[in-house]
Structures are given as structure tokens and as C-alpha cells.
Amino acid sequence: MPGVLERNNVKVRGAGEQPMMFAHGYGCDQNMWRFVAPAFEPDFNTVLFDHVGAGGSDLSAYDKRKYSSLSAYADDVVEIGRGLALQDAVFVGHSVSAMIGILASQKAPGMFSKLILIGPSARYIDDDGYVGGFSAKQIEELLEFLEANHMGWSAQMAPLIMGNPDRPELAEELTNSFCRTDPEIAKAFARVTFTSDNRKDLAGVTAPTLILQCSEDIIASQVVGDFVNRNIPNSRMIVLKATGHCPNLSAPAEVIAAMRTFV
Numbered sequence: 001m002p003g004v005l006e007r008n009n010v011k012v013r014g015a016g017e018q019p020m021m022f023a024h025g026y027g028c029d030q031n032m033w034r035f036v037a038p039a040f041e042p043d044f045n046t047v048l049f050d051h052v053g054a055g056g057s058d059l060s061a062y063d064k065r066k067y068s069s070l071s072a073y074a075d076d077v078v079e080i081g082r083g084l085a086l087q088d089a090v091f092v093g094h095s096v097s098a099m100i101g102i103l104a105s106q107k108a109p110g111m112f113s114k115l116i117l118i119g120p121s122a123r124y125i126d127d128d129g130y131v132g133g134f135s136a137k138q139i140e141e142l143l144e145f146l147e148a149n150h151m152g153w154s155a156q157m158a159p160l161i162m163g164n165p166d167r168p169e170l171a172e173e174l175t176n177s178f179c180r181t182d183p184e185i186a187k188a189f190a191r192v193t194f195t196s197d198n199r200k201d202l203a204g205v206t207a208p209t210l211i212l213q214c215s216e217d218i219i220a221s222q223v224v225g226d227f228v229n230r231n232i233p234n235s236r237m238i239v240l241k242a243t244g245h246c247p248n249l250s251a252p253a254e255v256i257a258a259m260r261t262f263v
Helices: 070-083 096-105 138-149 150-162 170-178 183-194 200-202 220-230 251-259
Strands: 009-014 018-021 045-048 090-094 111-120 207-216 235-243
Touching: 018 070, 018 096, 070 096, 070 220, 090 096, 096 111, 096 200, 096 207, 138 150, 138 183, 200 220, 207 220, 207 251, 220 235, 235 251
Parallel strands: 018 045, 018 090, 090 111, 111 207, 207 235
Antiparallel strands: 009 045
């Protein structure tokens, strides 16, 4: 069995002492940070990794039953952190990894001193008095489409998620990333992601938190970001000019500038 650093394809770079861990979103891998992470290497010890089932991770380590909740992915983050003896680290999580980071910070107090959440959503499905952006029927239809036609789903959804239709190369990259993911893992992780409910976990966040919200985001709208901001005790939100759900690719300079105001 490979060690945790090999299992999650962990890459450590940088000249600084304080660690900064970057966690990618659904259907992606650590390559999605290639325009952001290097900017912090002079001042931080950057840690990049792939969730099990993504990128260069050990696919044999994936178990559908184990990874049936975001908690298991958070356990992996903690295991990586302990493998590197991380303390006082900055956690940067995109999309679903925002909630994974929240869970990890609560599982391992002291490991993360600050959280940066890019496009977070505590729950994607609308509920009484809560707007998540999707009805339960819409999410089920989305998941059924993915289960029936992984490649077709990727080609149709990636441009919508990425936004920025004037830059089709961005949508093409996200489509290719989705398509590279093992279809069975992609289906299972999508169901875990889009049916999760982490609203009750927000109040337990103790680390200072920065929320980066895109001005137009089909996956996590501003009302969703506002909810996360209101319910995390020591948080603040910056609304980016960037549009779409992946500003780490579409507007890295703006993401870097916003992060620097916080770290």
C-alpha cells in the first residue's frame, strides 16, 4: 500500500515556512492551481494534492463505500497534514473542497489557522427558508444524466460551470478534466458533492475565513456565498469581478490579489 503522500500525489514546493494547502474541486486535480499556487511559493510552503480518484492519485485506494461522504475526503486532508506535520497552515479550497476543508479544520484543531473558500456552497439543494440554487429534482436529473452519459454530461456542463463563453479554451480544459476522471468515480463523487448538506458545520468554524465569491456563478450564486459568510463566525467575503465557477483558472490574478489581503 502506498503512503498517504503517494496515494494523494502530494507535491510540496516553496521557500516559506508557513504551509499553504490547495484543494481542488469536483472533476479537477491539482493542475487547476497552476496559475495561483506559484505566486505564494516565495512566502509559503505550498502543498498540492489530488483527491483519491482524481488526477495522479492512486485509483486503487478508492472505495465507494468509504468515500460516500465528504467526511472521508476530510479525513484524507487531515492524514496528509499529519504526514507533513502541518501546523498553522492556510487551507485554500475550491468548490466542494471548501466544505471538505471546513470538516478537516474541525477534525484537526491547530492544523489550519486560516481558511480561504472559493465558490463555497453548504448545500446545493433548496430547502425550506434556504436557497441552494437547485431543486431536488434538478439535482437528480443532473446526476441521472451523468450516470447515463459521462462524456456527454462533461461536454454540456463544463462550459456552463466555467462561464466565460468568450474564452472557449477554458471550457475545453474543464471538459477534458471531467472526461479524464474515471466515470464510476465521477458519478459517485458527483452524488456525494451535490447531495451534501454542511450547513450545520459552518457555525463550528473557529479559524478566520475568507470567502471568494464570483459575481456570476451558476453553481454557487452570491446568495449561497452570503449564507456561508453569515454562518461562519469570523469570516468575510470578497465578491470578485470574475465570472463562472473557476476563477483560479479564469481570473488567477484577481484571486491572488484577494488572497494576499488575507494572508
